[in-house]
Amino acid sequence: MNNFMLKPLGLSLLAASLGSMASVASAASVAEQAEGILNKQCVACHTREGDNQWSRISYQRKTPEGWLMTIARMQVMHGLEISDADRRVLVKHLSDTQGLAPEETDGYRYVLERRLNAQESLEPALLAEGCARCHSGARFKLQRRDEAEWEHLAHFHLGQYPSAEYQMLSRDRDWFPIMMEKLVPMLGEQQPLQSSEWSSWQQATKTDMKGRWSVAGHMPGKGDLTATMVVTPLAGEDQFSVSMSGQYADGTPLQGSGKATLYTGYEWRANLTIDGVRMRQVFAVRDGQLTGRMFNRNDESMGADISAAHMDGKSTLLAVQPGYIKAGTQSELMLVGTGLSGMPTFGKGVEVVSIRKDSDRRMHVTVRASRNHEGVNAVSIGKAKGVELAVYKDIDQVNVVPAYAVARVGGNGGSTNKLFARFEAEAWSAGKDGQTGTADDFRIGMVPATWEARPFDDIAAADNDLGFAGRLDPRTGVFSTADAGPNPQRRMMTNNAGHLTVTAQVQDGNQTHSADAELIVTVQRWNNPPIP
Numbered sequence: 440m441n442n443f444m445l446k447p448l449g450l451s452l453l454a455a456s457l458g459s460m461a462s463v464a465s466a467a468s469v470a471e472q473a474e475g476i477l478n479k480q481c482v483a484c485h486t487r488e489g490d491n492q493w494s495r496i497s498y499q500r501k502t503p504e505g506w507l508m509t510i511a512r513m514q515v516m517h518g519l520e521i522s523d524a525d526r527r528v529l530v531k532h533l534s535d536t537q538g539l540a541p542e543e544t545d546g547y548r549y550v551l552e553r554r555l556n557a558q559e560s561l562e563p564a565l566l567a568e569g570c571a572r573c574h575s576g577a578r579f580k581l582q583r584r585d586e587a588e589w590e591h592l593a594h595f596h597l598g599q600y601p602s603a604e605y606q607m608l609s610r611d612r613d614w615f616p617i618m619m620e621k622l623v624p625m626l627g628e629q630q631p632l633q634s635s636e637w638s639s640w641q642q643a644t645k646t647d648m649k650g651r652w653s654v655a656g657h658m659p660g661k662g663d664l665t666a667t668m669v670v671t672p673l674a675g676e677d678q679f680s681v682s683m684s685g686q687y688a689d690g691t692p693l694q695g696s697g698k699a700t701l702y703t704g705y706e707w708r709a710n711l712t713i714d715g716v717r718m719r720q721v722f723a724v725r726d727g728q729l730t731g732r733m734f735n736r737n738d739e740s741m742g743a744d745i746s747a748a749h750m751d752g753k754s755t756l757l758a759v760q761p762g763y764i765k766a767g768t769q770s771e772l773m774l775v776g777t778g779l780s781g782m783p784t785f786g787k788g789v790e791v792v793s794i795r796k797d798s799d800r801r802m803h804v805t806v807r808a809s810r811n812h813e814g815v816n817a818v819s820i821g822k823a824k825g826v827e828l829a830v831y832k833d834i835d836q837v838n839v840v841p842a843y844a845v846a847r848v849g850g851n852g853g854s855t856n857k858l859f860a861r862f863e864a865e866a867w868s869a870g871k872d873g874q875t876g877t878a879d880d881f882r883i884g885m886v887p888a889t890w891e892a893r894p895f896d897d898i899a900a901a902d903n904d905l906g907f908a909g910r911l912d913p914r915t916g917v918f919s920t921a922d923a924g925p926n927p928q929r930r931m932m933t934n935n936a937g938h939l940t941v942t943a944q945v946q947d948g949n950q951t952h953s954a955d956a957e958l959i960v961t962v963q964r965w966n967n968p969p970i971p
């Protein structure tokens with residue numbers, strides 16, 4: 440992508456501003472304030488078409504990040520002048536009244552959660568080629584509008600970015616007519632302004648965030664975690680203070696606090712400082728439970744997958760940590776949830792040896808798995824279920840996740856931070872038939888591994904990419920990227936880019952499994968908008 444124009448606003452900072460609306464005055468409601476701003480700041484260019492109706496603005500729905508980007512674009516491209524505080528009010532109001540239903544974001548939350556190594560597959564190929572070669576497909580998959588508005592969008596693209604027509608994947612065809620005749624009607628049909636999901640979400644009872652939450656998570660390079668999260672309402676609408684306290688499976692503590700805003704009744708955005716690191720939470724909240732990702736704002740590769748449940752007395756199971764046991768062995772597992780009481784069951788071939796409960800959200804259970812059973816067992820305690828334990832005889836295959844990663848140089852006095860890469864070894868069982876690649880294969884989970892990097896090819900070897908691009912921790916699988924900037928020690932004083940193969944070795948009894956991933960270490964991402 441060569442023509443993003445939002446650099447002057449520092450969009451990654453913009454994204455962070457989504458979590459802290461606390462400065463919004465609570466005197467007038469957000470809706471009243473927002474209407475005032477729309478009527479004052481936007482009508483210079485957008486026609487007021489009636490009560491609460493403005494040209495273009497009232498005919499699209501999107502995520503908080505989507506609204507933020509549109510308004511920021513008004514500032515950068517069209518000279519809109521708006522204070523940060525007013526922009527926050529507008530983003531909040533527009534996401535509340537013209538947002539997406541939870542179901543409408545399913546499958547595309549990876550961009551919001553900043554899973555930057557996600558690989559997209561868009562259907563049909565024409566859509567991917569026409570619309571997802573400059574930015575992610577999720578950018579428009581997370582929008583709803585009717586055909587006329589999709590058409591305006593296509594016009595805006597061609598007007599603003601004429602290179603759209605002569606880039607690769609468009610200069611070989613009649614791009615604009617294809618957009619108009621095929622893609623615009625298709626988008627209008629598949630992603631229309633009105634939807635039954637959105638109508639019913641607007642009627643739905645929303646989760647009250649206030650109170651204590653039981654949290655389970657997993658952070659690549661670090662391991663499983665559990666915590667409690669306490670949410671306290673602040674003066675403004677849907678504003679909260681939030682604190683977290685817990686620990687990782689290796690015993691290190693996890694502690695911190697910050698502020699949050701809830702958009703659209705379920706889009707939780709928080710900025711916290713956890714153990715001295717500025718972290719951001721992007722969660723979706725539904726029916727008293729939340730899921731999402733908490734990541735380092737300066738290095739988005741560092742993050743934990745999180746699930747949590749409100750501790751309101753209901754019994755819930757969030758996780759069993761670790762989620763696997765080897766047949767014929769005994770080990771201690773931890774159940775994480777809310778209202779845990781009674782005797783847990785772990786399915787066929789797994790018997791409970793002893794229980795050590797440390798609260799009604801965490802239970803340590805020593806279990807013994809028989810030599811004869813393997814498979815994916817359902818775990819339950821009382822009425823709570825929905826969690827699985829993989830019982831395996833042998834590890835038959837290992838995959839590195841992600842199989843293809845991009846890390847970026849940074850720091851060294853520059854304005855852009857380093858982006859690391861974090862690898863995990865995912866173990867699989869071949870199941871009963873002993874053959875991998877068949878239907879009865881099952882995932883065991885992320886297992887400990889030792890890590891090694893080597894040059895990807897002869898060119899990488901000749902340029903000593905291994906020596907320059909960064910360092911892979913042999914224990915954790917975390918690749919720490921090297922400094923930005925030209926390096927006088929490299930051929931042609933190039934920067935510390937590189938192309939490496941990353942190998943995991945996993946020990947299972949006296950068997951060793953190994954698997955590879957590809958790592959590209961490249962230059963900084965100068966434009967890093969909230970939705971890539």
Ligand code: HEC
Binds near residue numbers: 483
């Ligand atoms: C100085 C003129 C100007 C002002 C002020 C302005 N806009 Fe716009 N807006 C435009 C133009 C021109 C377009 C069409 C081209 C484009 O999409 O960039 C547009 C398009 C839009 C769109 C459609 C974008 C899309 O994705 O199709 C939205 C939504 C929007 N503006 C919102 C706002 C809001 C909200 C404000 C006030 C906070 C605002 N605009 C203020 C000029 C302006």
Ligand code: HEC
Binds near residue numbers: 512569578582618
């Ligand atoms: C030539 C590169 C290019 C192509 C091709 C392209 N886009 Fe974009 N798109 C951009 C740029 C640049 C922006 C604005 C950058 C920003 O706001 O960060 C943008 C912004 C957008 C937005 C956000 C607009 C808003 O204000 O809400 C949507 C939605 C979008 N594109 C959808 C599409 C669709 C649908 C297609 C195919 C019809 C398409 N794009 C093709 C470059 C492209």
